[in-house]
Amino acid sequence: MLTKxxxxxxxxxxxxETSQIVTxxxxxxxxxxxxxxxxxxxxxxxxxxxxxxSYGKIVFADSKKEKLATLTEFEQQPxxxxxxxxxxxxxxxxxxxxxxxxxxxxxxxxTELFDSFLQFLQDTNEGRxxxxxxxxxxxxxxxxxxxxILFQLALLKEVGxxxxxxxxxxxxxxxxxxxxxxxxxxxxxxxxSSANGLIxxxxxxxxxxxxxxxxxxxxxxxxxxxxxxxxxxxxxEVEKILVHHFTHTLGRPPKMAKHxxxx
Numbered sequence: 498m499l500t501k502x503x504x505x506x507x508x509x510x511x512x513x514e515t516s517q518i519v520t521x522x523x524x525x526x527x528x529x530x531x532x533x534x535x536x537x538x539x540x541x542x543x544x545x546x547x548x549x550x551s552y553g554k555i556v557f558a559d560s561k562k563e564k565l566a567t568l569t570e571f572e573q574q575p576x577x578x579x580x581x582x583x584x585x586x587x588x589x590x591x592x593x594x595x596x597x598x599x600x601x602x603x604x605x606x607x608t609e610l611f612d613s614f615l616q617f618l619q620d621t622n623e624g625r626x627x628x629x630x631x632x633x634x635x636x637x638x639x640x641x642x643x644x645x646i647l648f649q650l651a652l653l654k655e656v657g658x659x660x661x662x663x664x665x666x667x668x669x670x671x672x673x674x675x676x677x678x679x680x681x682x683x684x685x686x687x688x689x690s691s692a693n694g695l696i697x698x699x700x701x702x703x704x705x706x707x708x709x710x711x712x713x714x715x716x717x718x719x720x721x722x723x724x725x726x727x728x729x730x731x732x733x734e735v736e737k738i739l740v741h742h743f744t745h746t747l748g749r750p751p752k753m754a755k756h757x758x759x760x
Contacts, residue, residue: 499556499569502526505615506551507594511537519547519568521555522597522614527606531557531566544573549594550580550618577622585638585757589645590621592753596649599747600656610655617648642732643724645757649739650721658746661694662718667704670697672719684715688738690745695719706745708738733758 507528508520516534523529536543544553556570581587597614601607621641653659664671672686672695687696689704695718701707710718714734717723724732740754 499558500526501554501556503611504529504553504555504571505611505618506547506549507598509547509549509551517547518565520598521568522601522611523555523606524608524611525606527604528598528601529557529559529566529603530564531568533568533571536568536571542569543571547571550577550590552576552615552618577618579622579624580618583638583641586621586641588753588756589638589641590618592751592757593617593645593648593652595751595753596652596743599751600652600658607655610652613648613651613655617644620644639727639729639732642729642736642757643727646717646724646732646735646739647721649743653742658693660688660742661692664695665697665700666692666694667696667700670699672715682711682713684710684712686710686715688718688742690742708741710734710738714738 502523502525504521504523506519507522510518512518512532515537516532517536518530518532520528520530533543533547535541537546551571551573553571553573555568555572558567558569579586580590593614597610601610621644625640625644650659662672666689685698687698687701687704687707687709688694689696689701689707691706692704696704696707711731711734713727713731717727717731717735718738724735727735737758740751740758743754744750
């Protein structure tokens with residue numbers, strides 16, 4: 498039976514001189530793996546060879562007897578032509594794709610997650626994300642990093658792994674920025690992946706994997722509106738926390754993370 502859907506290509510491998518094996522994240526059916534026979538031929542039903550981030554309407558035949566579905570049509574819509582203009586931006590999108598692929602199962606639909614991923618790619622392609630957009634956002638990468646952080650949190654929420662960021666996971670104390678005795682940039686709030694959220698000063702001793710949060714990073718995690726106004730250093734600190742959390746969740750570091758985090 499033929500099925501119609503919207504899809505974003507999240508992986509494409511050459512299978513032969515004319516065909517490809519692709520992984521698609523579809524809106525109604527979730528993640529599927531399919532063979533696209535003849536996709537690399539000049540004249541095909543795929544509007545050309547499929548690439549990562551190709552987006553459009555698809556038709557595919559799913560057979561329970563076969564491991565791979567058969568992609569019969571891919572009507573590609575105007576692509577994300579600016580994603581490859583900047584290597585950092587492109588790598589951010591690849592990291593989002595890697596996490597999406599690793600945290601979702603085949604044929605497990607996530608309609609809202611599909612919409613969030615599509616919006617992330619569209620906003621990133623257009624250079625959105627910070628309040629000074631239009632003045633070098635695509636060049637400095639801050640807008641893209643803010644968008645990546647928001648997508649990562651949306652991904653965690655959708656797959657049931659949303660961290661608790663409003664209060665201490667252990668004692669339920671509401672989050673509050675308090676000054677430190679040494680007047681440094683460090684807050685008295687910690688993040689623990691094993692606890693899946695924030696830990697207060699009184700509870701942190703019980704969680705060996707805790708990471709102390711800088712004040713600005715802690716503020717961003719509890720008030721996401723601050724991301725758009727944050728500087729590159731703060732955004733990088735937030736992303737380090739999330740990469741640490743994904744490493745704990747996946748049991749290994751995301752491959753693309755090393756291309757995102759500032760050294």
